[in-house]
Amino acid sequence: MRADSRPPAGRTAYSNVGEIRLVDQLDAVSFLGGRLLLAVVSSTKHTLDRKIRGWLLHEDRARRVAGSRILLGSNGSGEAVELLMLHPDARREPLPEQGQVVLETPEGPVGLEPKIEHVTVSLERLGSNHLAKLDADTRTELLDRLASAVGRQSRGSTEVSQGLRSLRDAVRPRLPHGAVEAAADHAVHVDGLWRISGSSFYIKGWIFVRAADLDHLRLLTPEGCAIDILGDEFRYPRQDVADFFNVSPRERLGFIAYVEAPIESALASGWIIEVGQRHGRRIEAEAPAVVDDPLSVRTMLLQDLQAEQLPSASLRVQHIKPALARLEERRAEGVEIDMIDQLGSPPQAPEVTVIVPLYQRMDFLEQQMAQFVHDPEIRSADLVYVLDSPDQAEYLRSVARELFNLYGVPFRLVILSANGGFALANNVGASLARGRMLLLLNSDVLPDTPGWLSRMIEFYDANPMIGALAPKLLYEDQSIQHAGLYFDRPPGGYVWSNEHYFKGLHRDFPAANLARSVPAVTGACLMISTELYRELGGLRGAYLRGDYEDSDLCLRLHEMGRETWYMPDVELYHLEGQSYPTHERSLTSDYNKWLQTHQWAEELAAQADDGAARIR
């Protein structure tokens, strides 16, 4: 099998390579996605580091290649087998599918014989002919290391993932499928697998192991990464499964886990779960297809948060919170400004930038225009609408033009490339701000009478301690929607919620007509200096759906010594809560409460006493 050690003829012409005196045998080569090359080498005598460098010699050109030595193993005939992954050193260049590989070693350049075109095979063949005879643990490790090495080179490519999966299926040691029957010794099932990001997932299922400890719980990604999750998973009772196997319903057969794969996984199918018990046999099961849609994933996470049988702390802290946070990050990562339409002439030296995120309900734009038209202060402000539901971009852009032609109120319309959430929409608006003050304004807030904007600025400027300032907001029946927020929780409860002072009382209720500092204010109409907002990094996206970002902002302001103020002399109407379905809203709200409590426990307790004292 070994090639002779004679120097390959005519190869000394490559001046940068040097004279090739040493040769190793190249058994097989496969291409992975055009840029990556896998090579199986029978190697005994040359020293290779984990990181390898070399050349691909083809048609008088020596291309620099680099790569990793994946694994050294022993095949069935006792021969050492080396799996190498190589890629071009220059980033964008594809590899030619012909030529000779030469590796740099301390002993000098080693040529791999024969040329790659003579031993190129499919990934399945490479696997089944050259790697499948390695022992089981070696194969598992090889696939895992290969997937990681490949993942570092090509992020999330479907083609590469598919290649890796073909190789994995040819090479990986297969375990028996555990039959799901009442008498079974062990069984495992994956109910669902949800994509949180390119490389993180949320998995739910159940595991049944009769009369022994579980000592093996592992996920295999379609690309071959092995993720051991034993001990990290959240376990909870699953009565339906317990009934089936006729064991105590208190047995915690259900499991949930937020898992992070070392590399991105692009495929929807191909996930496998393995379980095993101490000294017992192991079984495996296939997971159903990955659920990709971020909104359904979020809904599912929120529902888990809600599920009664799931005790709170560890599931929330270790699984749901990181999953939701990562999911929101993923959403925000892809969001950029698609375009900005300037309607009318930009105002000269505006004092304040009014930021209005638009989400789903586009009719509010017209409603606000029909009121703003009567207020010269808004007409000379830097008015910025940020569209956060881009599927409505085309419609909104034409409506915006019509509305400008009709009302003549100048504004900018910022179109985001994807839905980024309330915090992100405001932060994008703030990044474009031209005024020294910011007013965050919800699209369902309508002014009562003109002149309110300058009164808010005056109030803000008059008190150097102010961080955030908000006015009185009214429901359509003249009752109070907002007169400042305080924190409250039921006796013995853990979770603090934001409560509204004097909600539902008449707008003239005397106690609601005093300007004062309060624990927090609503973000539906919130003034803050542009500089301060930017210094704080804006609203935080960890909260969901435009709720609790505002109080979080106020808590952060408080931490840096700024006060939050409420002023009753400005009144606007807030037709709140029309953009979201109620059920989803209560789910997100529960999560937000919990998250705020988790992050601000001490601060909230301190402020709560303070706040509660003011109700009376």
Added chain:
Amino acid sequence: MVRMPDNEPCMEESPRRCHECYPDISQQTFFMRKRFIQSHLSLVDMFIAPSQFLADRYIDWGLPEEKVKVEEYGRTSPTGQAVDGQRKCRDRFGFFGQMTPFKGLHVFLEAIAALHGHDDEHTDPLLRALELAAGTTSGTPTAERLGPKPHGRVHGANLDLQPGNFQNQISDLLEQTKDAVTFVGQYDHLDLAKHMSQVDWVVIPSIWWENSPLVIQEAFHFGRPVICSDIGGMAEKVEHRVNGLHFRADDPSSLASIMKEAMETPGLWEQLREGIRPLYAMEDHVKELTSLYRELQRTEAPGHAG
């Protein structure tokens, strides 16, 4: 301006009350709608209402009082003359209008049915009341005890466009009163004089306010006193016992007793006919509108004129 689902008149608007009538439309939507409309109406310098009643409704809703003027519709005279004839008893009553539930045709037909003694069981209390009023004894058959019988003429169209239960109600009533009521149906305005000749009284039984119904002016033009519901624009335009008679809106027994009085009181028809004032001529109306406009032009703020 009627409440759902019972068609009772509504005197007060608010987002909550509107939402009660239209549960599918939120309070917030009604609120926004009003603010939106008011924003645009704030550009208007003067509003003209054809009745004080309508003007009051809009002022209550939020139009500035100083911007609202009341100005009756002007009319060019309809063609032709109605023939009055010499009649012993003014017992012919006409309904002119759309056959919608709001126009109260059912009230009219029920009153006629009652005066003819139809549907005894159903209208029993009403009949008893009429008998008591007439002082008749219980020995005589009901129909004969009630004195002169009214004849009704119904001029109107679009019954087929109305809700099914209303269509059924009207068909049943027309069937019940077929001896007493002539169903004329749709009519040509050019034939108005001819139709007016066939009636002594015009009945406007609307169960909602009406603003300033044209049929009042038409009736007056042809010298027909009007019997109308005692609400809204009708009650404002028809003066009780001057040029017509009022009855309690949506109350067939009240209408029946007024019709009975109208038939049985000698000289009443002639007296009310004398109370009718001439039509407000279109020329006068135009003159008034022009002067209102000129006045606005004079008082307009500088720079406002475009």
